[in-house]
Amino acid sequence: MEFSLFNILDILGTAAFAISGALSAMNRRLDLFGIFIIAFVTAIGGGTLRDVLIGNTPVTWMENTLYIYLISVVTMLAILFRNYLNHLKKSLFLFDTIGLGVFTITGVEIGIRNELDPIISIALGGMTGAFGGVIRDILCNEIPVIFRKEEIYATACLVGGLIFVIMHDQDINTDVTYLVTSLTVIILRLLAVKYHITLPDFYPEKEQK
Amino acid sequence: MEFSLFNILDILGTAAFAISGALSAMNRRLDLFGIFIIAFVTAIGGGTLRDVLIGNTPVTWMENTLYIYLISVVTMLAILFRNYLNHLKKSLFLFDTIGLGVFTITGVEIGIRNELDPIISIALGGMTGAFGGVIRDILCNEIPVIFRKEEIYATACLVGGLIFVIMHDQDINTDVTYLVTSLTVIILRLLAVKYHITLPDFYPEKEQK
Amino acid sequence: MEFSLFNILDILGTAAFAISGALSAMNRRLDLFGIFIIAFVTAIGGGTLRDVLIGNTPVTWMENTLYIYLISVVTMLAILFRNYLNHLKKSLFLFDTIGLGVFTITGVEIGIRNELDPIISIALGGMTGAFGGVIRDILCNEIPVIFRKEEIYATACLVGGLIFVIMHDQDINTDVTYLVTSLTVIILRLLAVKYHITLPDFYPEKEQK
Numbered sequence: 358m359e360f361s362l363f364n365i366l367d368i369l370g371t372a373a374f375a376i377s378g379a380l381s382a383m384n385r386r387l388d389l390f391g392i393f394i395i396a397f398v399t400a401i402g403g404g405t406l407r408d409v410l411i412g413n414t415p416v417t418w419m420e421n422t423l424y425i426y427l428i429s430v431v432t433m434l435a436i437l438f439r440n441y442l443n444h445l446k447k448s449l450f451l452f453d454t455i456g457l458g459v460f461t462i463t464g465v466e467i468g469i470r471n472e473l474d475p476i477i478s479i480a481l482g483g484m485t486g487a488f489g490g491v492i493r494d495i496l497c498n499e500i501p502v503i504f505r506k507e508e509i510y511a512t513a514c515l516v517g518g519l520i521f522v523i524m525h526d527q528d529i530n531t532d533v534t535y536l537v538t539s540l541t542v543i544i545l546r547l548l549a550v551k552y553h554i555t556l557p558d559f560y561p562e563k564e565q566k
Numbered sequence: 567m568e569f570s571l572f573n574i575l576d577i578l579g580t581a582a583f584a585i586s587g588a589l590s591a592m593n594r595r596l597d598l599f600g601i602f603i604i605a606f607v608t609a610i611g612g613g614t615l616r617d618v619l620i621g622n623t624p625v626t627w628m629e630n631t632l633y634i635y636l637i638s639v640v641t642m643l644a645i646l647f648r649n650y651l652n653h654l655k656k657s658l659f660l661f662d663t664i665g666l667g668v669f670t671i672t673g674v675e676i677g678i679r680n681e682l683d684p685i686i687s688i689a690l691g692g693m694t695g696a697f698g699g700v701i702r703d704i705l706c707n708e709i710p711v712i713f714r715k716e717e718i719y720a721t722a723c724l725v726g727g728l729i730f731v732i733m734h735d736q737d738i739n740t741d742v743t744y745l746v747t748s749l750t751v752i753i754l755r756l757l758a759v760k761y762h763i764t765l766p767d768f769y770p771e772k773e774q775k
Numbered sequence: 776m777e778f779s780l781f782n783i784l785d786i787l788g789t790a791a792f793a794i795s796g797a798l799s800a801m802n803r804r805l806d807l808f809g810i811f812i813i814a815f816v817t818a819i820g821g822g823t824l825r826d827v828l829i830g831n832t833p834v835t836w837m838e839n840t841l842y843i844y845l846i847s848v849v850t851m852l853a854i855l856f857r858n859y860l861n862h863l864k865k866s867l868f869l870f871d872t873i874g875l876g877v878f879t880i881t882g883v884e885i886g887i888r889n890e891l892d893p894i895i896s897i898a899l900g901g902m903t904g905a906f907g908g909v910i911r912d913i914l915c916n917e918i919p920v921i922f923r924k925e926e927i928y929a930t931a932c933l934v935g936g937l938i939f940v941i942m943h944d945q946d947i948n949t950d951v952t953y954l955v956t957s958l959t960v961i962i963l964r965l966l967a968v969k970y971h972i973t974l975p976d977f978y979p980e981k982e983q984k
Contacts, residue, residue: 383976383977383978383979384978384979386976386978387976388927388929388930388973388974388975388976389930389974389975389976389977390927390929390930390933390974391929392977393929394901394929397898405828409618409623409827409828410614410618410623410624410625410628411623411624411628412621412623412624412830414827414828414829414830415828415829415830415889415891416828418895419828419829419891419895419899422892422894422895425894425895425898436977439977439979440979442979471624473624473628474631476631476634477627477628477631477634480606480634481628483603491705495704495913496909496919501705509597509599511597511599511600511602511603512597512598512599515599555597556597556598556599557597557598558592558595558596558597558598559592559598559601559645559648560592560593560595561592561593561648561649561651618827618832619823619827619832619833619834619837620832620833620837621830621832621833680833682833682837683840685840685843686836686837686840686843689815689843690837692812700914704913710914718806718808720806720808720809720811720812721806721807721808724808764806765806765807765808766806766807767801767804767805767806767807768801768807768810768854768857769801769802769804770801770802770857770858770860
């Protein structure tokens with residue numbers, strides 16, 4: 358495993374999602390091993406779904422022990438410093454957003470590497486970014502993140518993925534593309550929450566008499 | 567992709583589940599991209615599970631952009647005409663039932679094509695038919711469809727699958743088999759709901775003193 | 776399929792999880808086919824996840840009709856004798872624990888057979904043991920088993936898996952290893968519940984003013 362920017366982003370995303378999982382599990386008062394399990398599942402969930410869908414098995418985390426050690430260390434740090442992450446909901450949101458941004462882009466990249474159609478690569482990226490958080494929320498009995506209207510989760514993924522595909526098409530330097538697009542997803546979601554930007558819904562005008 | 571009856575049923579099931587997902591998401595007041603995502607996941611969920619279980623990867627919707635475009639167009643139509651689908655629960659139920667019937671049968675067929683045992687092909691068909699709706703309901707926080715006692719969901723799948731296997735065994739014309747068995751699943755479920763036909767449950771006689 | 780101790784444990788785990796699924800479904804008042812489906816999904820869930828993650832497709836239960844017949848027979852027995860399993864929650868807990876213990880160990884074994892790293896094989900074993908029960912609980916709307924603090928579910932898996940890896944490393948007789956480690960998981964969980972042994976949680980000291 359050489360340490361290209363792709364790998365660094367992958368590690369960063371894994372660590373960020375592990376922290377978000379650990380925070381969520383501590384908040385649910387799970388015990389020590391419960392915290393590790395939720396951290397683990399959150400961190401590897403998106404990549405595992407991606408690998409299974411494209412047929413890359415055994416899945417990535419099984420072929421490389423780096424992931425399991427990284428997640429263990431990060432989870433221990435999250436437990437130790439839990440009182441410093443005190444605005445827990447804000448910390449959770451921040452790490453979830455970093456994970457989302459980074460994993461969306463690595464997912465799109467892997468789709469393109471596997472010669473999938475660009476629009477399908479964007480869908481794959483969105484699933485890779487979102488799935489870990491969705492599992493975490495289902496297991497921790499929270500409303501799944503994809504639901505929370507104020508957070509334009511999906512929109513941020515799609516915009517970031519689209520810019521990635523366009524920049525990739527223009528042969529722009531790969532590392533620049535990674536940084537610009539990951540940051541696009543992260544900043545879009547942070548701004549949307551800060552300024553309460555939402556998209557319209559389409560609730561049918563009820564005629565239930 | 568030639569347009570055999572198999573493919574037409576596959577497209578019809580995809581469209582029907584996309585509409586059911588879009589209706590469910592609008593009902594939950596998800597935003598524009600949220601609606602697309604639920605429509606997408608509902609429409610491709612069953613086929614994705616089927617492909618992953620038999621090892622047909624990358625999964626079907628990744629190899630053929632038809633699905634993603636079809637789902638997008640159908641979802642846009644569902645949004646535009648949402649006020650005409652006004653008895654939303656009834657519309658949702660109808661499209662869910664069409665998707666169930668069609669996908670159950672294509673699932674059984676693919677099991678047989680892959681030389682799986684007939685009884686295992688029926689199980690695969692049932693999963694293919696039911697899984698999209700189960701994901702939709704879990705993500706939209708509804709009681710999963712498999713649960714709702716009044717709808718004999720599973721029974722309809724199993725009966726349709728069984729008839730398919732028997733007709734296939736008798737070398738009856740494939741297109742006739744598709745039509746008869748899909749319609750069997752659909753009509754069974756519609757009739758069961760209309761006439762409140764249910765199977766017995768087996769709740770233990772409580773002796774909790 | 777020769778009948779080694781490995782296969783006998785696999786059959787025992789499948790039957791135990793099928794019973795736990797059937798009990799859970801009867802308790803939820805699902806109809807006849809609903810009961811079969813939950814029994815089936817609970818019994819094959821863990822092994823299916825394991826097979827999909829390592830790329831062993833079509834998954835095991837599709838290649839061998841033994842599973843589907845075994846589950847059907849066991850489920851019918853569970854329905855017939857439902858009134859004798861009258862302390863339903865206790866019966867459910869017991870069968871769930873047997874399934875957990877057995878499947879954790881067969882999962883670790885299959886990881887090692889596939890030349891995965893020992894620590895990753897333990898993670899695979901834990902997932903194989905826990906996943907069936909998690910699906911059962913999500914579909915039956917129960918709090919997922921992994922959650923219930925009093926049961927040290929995850930801890931039992933990890934301890935059993937660790938002992939397996941150590942014994943395997945010491946070239947101890949395989950059958951002895953299977954028995955010792957399966958029983959370790961089962962007994963640990965039973966004792967923990969009986970004597971209310973729990974691990975600490977790490978709920979952050981709230982400073983929310």
